[in-house]
Every structure is written in C-alpha cells, then in structure tokens.
Amino acid sequence: MSPLKVIIVGGGLSGACLANGILNRADDDGASPIDVTIYERGTEASSRGGYQIRLGAHALVGLRACLTERQYADCLRDLPRPLIQQGTIYTASSNAKMFAAAYLPDELRPSVGSTTAKGGLSNAEKPSDYDEDQASLFVAMAWVDGPSAVEASKVKDKKSLMRKMLQASGFHPDYLKLVDALDPQEIMAAPWRQSKADTPVDWRHSLLAASKTQSDPRIAHPWVWLLGDSMHAMLPYRGMGANQAIHDTADALGPLLELARKKNADGRVTDEEVRRQVAVYANAMIPRAFEWVRKSAAQGLPDLESFKGKIIIACVRVVLHVVGGFMGVLKMFGWKSTDDAPELP
Numbered sequence: 001m002s003p004l005k006v007i008i009v010g011g012g013l014s015g016a017c018l019a020n021g022i023l024n025r026a027d028d029d030g031a032s033p034i035d036v037t038i039y040e041r042g043t044e045a046s047s048r049g050g051y052q053i054r055l056g057a058h059a060l061v062g063l064r065a066c067l068t069e070r071q072y073a074d075c076l077r078d079l080p081r082p083l084i085q086q087g088t089i090y091t092a093s094s095n096a097k098m099f100a101a102a103y104l105p106d107e108l109r110p111s112v113g114s115t116t117a118k119g120g121l122s123n124a125e126k127p128s129d130y131d132e133d134q135a136s137l138f139v140a141m142a143w144v145d146g147p148s149a150v151e152a153s154k155v156k157d158k159k160s161l162m163r164k165m166l167q168a169s170g171f172h173p174d175y176l177k178l179v180d181a182l183d184p185q186e187i188m189a190a191p192w193r194q195s196k197a198d199t200p201v202d203w204r205h206s207l208l209a210a211s212k213t214q215s216d217p218r219i220a221h222p223w224v225w226l227l228g229d230s231m232h233a234m235l236p237y238r239g240m241g242a243n244q245a246i247h248d249t250a251d252a253l254g255p256l257l258e259l260a261r262k263k264n265a266d267g268r269v270t271d272e273e274v275r276r277q278v279a280v281y282a283n284a285m286i287p288r289a290f291e292w293v294r295k296s297a298a299q300g301l302p303d304l305e306s307f308k309g310k311i312i313i314a315c316v317r318v319v320l321h322v323v324g325g326f327m328g329v330l331k332m333f334g335w336k337s338t339d340d341a342p343e344l345p
C-alpha cells in the first residue's frame with residue numbers, strides 16, 4: 001500500500017519544520033510512513049538576506065511539535081546569538097516612510113592602551129569569534145506618490161530612485177547616507193503584501209458557495225493547505241510573520257497525521273475526510289494568525305512632522321515615563337517580568 005503523499009512548496013523555516021515533524025511523528029504516532037517532498041526554488045548558497053528576524057514563543061510551539069528532543073536541543077544550541085542592533089531608525093513624512101537598522105557582531109573590546117585620546121576604538125582588539133560577515137545594514141522604504149513596486153523593479157539605478165524619493169519627500173540630507181551605504185546589487189523592489197484581516201475561518205466554504213467558483217476545481221481545493229505568508233501575509237512592524245508561520249506547522253501536523261492513519265487503515269482518503277482535517281487546522285490557525293495580521297496593520301505611524309505626529313510623540317513620552325515609574329515601584333515590591341521563550345538567547 002502506498003503511503004500518504006505530502007508535497008511542501010517552499011523549503012523555508014516553516015516548510016522544513018513541517019517536513020521534519022511529519023518524518024519524526026508518523027511512526028511515533030502509529031500512522032503509516034508519509035512520503036514527503038519539498039520543492040524550493042532558492043539555492044542553498046543564496047546570499048540574499050533581509051531583516052534579522054527574532055524567534056519567539058510562537059516559533060517554539062512549532063519547533064517543539066515537529067522536532068525530536070535531540071533536534072530541538074540542537075536547534076536552540078545552534079541558533080546564532082542575537083546580533084547587536086545599532087542605530088534603529090524609523091521616520092516618516094506624509095509621502096514616504098523609512099526604516100533602517102544596522103546589525104553588528106559583539107562590540108569590539110579595546111585593548112589596554114589602544115584607545116585614542118578621544119576615547120575611540122581605532123585600535124580595538126577584535127574578539128576571537130568576531131565575524132564581520134555577520135554584520136548587515138537593513139534599509140526599507142515605502143512611498144505613496146511615486147513609481148509602483150513593479151515600475152521600481154525595472155529601474156536600473158535604484159539608489160538614485162531612493163535618493164530622489166527621499167529628497168522629494170522632505171527628508172533630511174543625512175538619510176541619503178544610508179542609501180549611499182547600500183550595495184546596488186542587493187536592492188530589490190517588492191509590493192507590500194497583506195492578507196485581509198477579516199478572513200473568516202470558513203473562507204473555503206464561502207468561496208465554494210459563490211456561483212462563479214463552484215465549477216472551478218482550483219478554488220479552495222481541500223488538498224491544498226496554506227501556511228505562512230501564502231495564507232496570512234502581514235506587514236513587518238511586529239516581527240511576527242516567521243513566528244506565526246512556524247506555529248502553523250504545529251496546527252497542521254496533527255490533522256496530517258490523522259489523514260495518514262486513515263490511509264493506513266482504509267487504504268484511501270476521501271476529499272470529505274481531507275475537508276474535515278483542513279477545517280481542524282483552519283480553526284486553530286486563523287484566529288491566532290489573523291490577530292497578528294490586524295496588529296501588524298495597526299502599527300503604522302502618521303507623518304511624525306505633522307501636528308498630529310508631534311502630539312503622538314509627546315503622548316508616547318508621557319506614557320513611557322508613567323509606565324517606567326510604575327514598573328519601578330512594582331520591582332521594589334519584588335515583581336519580576338516573565339519570559340515566554342526562556343530557551344532562546
């Protein structure tokens with residue numbers, strides 16, 4: 001009897017995590033072995049990078065569900081230590097917004113007598129594990145009036161375009177230095193992608209109920225399960241895209257194993273059985289992930305130079321002072337903050 005076959009399109013963090021979960025748990029849970037194939041168009045040695053993601057409690061849920069104890073321990077041990085984030089910048093005008101962050105390895109340790117008269121680190125001694133290749137500069141720009149993402153992707157000199165948009169949007173000339181520091185070959189243009197925040201749990205049923213899609217087998221096919229950005233693309237402000245994608249693997253793994261048990265017991269799996277299991281996955285995934293789609297969409301700030309923006313900044317400063325004082329009082333009485341992901345560095 002042939003095993004249940006699962007094809008994973010996309011070998012990123014969540015795709016690889018789910019594949020490991022299927023291979024690890026199928027035999028443990030009494031299901032027949034599952035034939036897993038991963039398709040990934042990117043090359044293993046690809047140098048393309050981006051914003052340094054931070055894994056949190058949501059990611060650990062997926063890792064615990066899919067990895068063995070040994071794999072889980074090895075994964076946490078081998079995760080790179082968080083790079084030091086220096087000089088994070090967010091600024092916005094009525095037409096454009098910019099985010100920038102430099103990520104550096106551990107700070108240089110000055111050797112005795114090596115500092116200059118001004119206290120600099122020109123002759124600083126590098127730690128033995130200092131790796132300059134880990135350092136990176138991330139710059140993101142978006143604008144309202146200007147070339148679309150498709151048009152911008154066709155512009156050969158993207159640095160000149162970025163400089164032009166910053167100048168036209170009234171940014172201080174010093175921001176142009178961030179653009180000057182970028183490698184032209186590493187600049188790419190892409191449209192913002194965000195799922196509809198009000199996507200219902202029964203979205204498949206809603207699509208199939210529409211008269212225009214009833215006869216199209218490609219619409220809401222029960223054998224096609226969506227994880228990560230393919231289902232709940234979100235803006236990057238809260239840093240939850242990858243965390244939610246990895247959490248998806250924990251919610252999808254159980255229903256997939258149940259289908260494998262059905263295949264092992266009955267020799268086949270019907271479309272109706274698949275619909276029931278994909279509904280189990282959706283009921284767990286959609287309320288959780290789309291809460292973060294909404295939170296990420298609400299994170300944007302208005303023009304910080306406008307009257308409204310200045311009022312918001314003033315209010316934030318007052319709130320931070322009040323909250324800081326309140327937390328200080330709580331700590332005096334023994335309160336301690338809790339870490340929802342203590343395993344992570």
